[in-house]
Amino acid sequence: MPKTSYTGRHRPASKPSRGRQFVVPVALLGTTVAGGFVVRDAGASELSPEAAAMKNVSNSVAGLGLTADPDALAAATANRAGARSSRDMARDAKNLIVDATASASGAAAQAQAAADQATAAQAAATKAKAAAAAKAKRDAAERALAAAHRWVAPVSGYTLTSGFGFRWGKMHPAQDLACAVGTPVHALSSGTVIFAGWSNEGYGNFVKIRYWDGTVSWMAHNSRLLVAVGDEVAPGQQVAYSGSTGNSTGPHVHLEIHPGDGAAVAPRTWLASHGINL
Ligand SMILES: [Zn+2]
Structure with a gap:
């Protein structure tokens, strides 16, 4: 001072x-x-x-x-009041911004959640679709396998004559099916032809097929063969026409069944166990 x-x-x-x-x-x-x-x-x-x-x-x-001037004072006061209002407004605006930010964050979180949900749903749908496709593929494969593994009768329109057993003091290891010459002879299931030709042992035109389970069928006395060694055959596929060639007393199919290419078994019994009743 x-x-x-x-x-x-x-x-x-x-x-x-x-x-x-x-x-x-x-x-x-x-x-x-x-x-x-x-x-x-x-x-x-x-x-x-x-x-x-x-x-x-x-x-x-x-x-x-x-x-x-009192007016100036009033104005100044008003300005201060205005300043206060501005501070309030600023505070309000800040609050609004905070609220808006919170709202935006909430909306973003909701959008993210929705997006995640959509992604999960899409992934689930894709997975379900893939699973359905895989199942369809498996089912188709199973159906194909079942079809390939089914068993069928060798001929239709036959008469059972000599069966499996002794005949005239001699073992007959087959089932004879009498039928007209030229009757279609079918493969019993899926398999491979392991012999197709003339037999020097009395079987005439002779065909052997080894099936998918290892069983071998013999079909003899045919008039004509339609397959060759190595051919792959399907269930029911025609492999020959029946006849009476070789050591035969009349038109028929001589059928033998050799499980595992071993000893012959009774054809009717074996076929019955595979769903075929002669
Ligand atoms: Zn026979």
């Missing part, structure tokens, strides 16, 4: 000089100015210090574009 501070009315008037500075009490400035002003004396030499101070303040305030 400079020595030139003026705080009372009893100080004798001194001769102010240009450039002196005064600190003006707040009370002198009324309600317009909310603090002390340090003002520069401007031509107040003939005035009392009080008057000079007031004049300086007025000049300075005027020079600063300030007035003691």
Whole structure:
């Protein structure tokens, strides 16, 4: 605080000089100015210090574009109120932003969840489709295998004559099926032809087939063969026409069954166990 501070009315008037500075009490400035002003004396030499101070303040305030106008005070107050409102608005806006951010985060999370769900559903659908395709493939393979492994009768329209057993003191290891010459003779199941040709042992035109389970069938006395060694045959595929070639007393198919290409067994019994009843 400079020595030139003026705080009372009893100080004798001194001769102010240009450039002196005064600190003006707040009370002198009324309600317009909310603090002390340090003002520069401007031509107040003939005035009392009080008057000079007031004049300086007025000049300075005027020079600063300030007035003691109540309207200005109201405006300033309104501005402060406005400033408060602005702060409130800023706070509200911040809250809105926070809320909006939270909402956006929530929406994003929901969208992500929906996307995840859609992806999972798509994956499940793809998996189900693949599983269905695999099952269809398995089913088709099973059907194909079942079809390939089915057993069928060698001829149709036959009469059972000599069966498996002793005939005239001699073993007959076959089942004879009497039928007209030229009756189609079929493979019993899927297999490979292991002999097809003339037999020097009395079987005439003779065909042997080894099936998928290892069983071998013999079919003899045919009039004509339709397959050759090595041919792959399917169940029911025609392999010959029946006849009476070789050591035969009449048109018929001489059928032998050799499980595992071993000893012959009773054809009717074996076929019955494979669903074929002669
Ligand atoms: Zn026979």
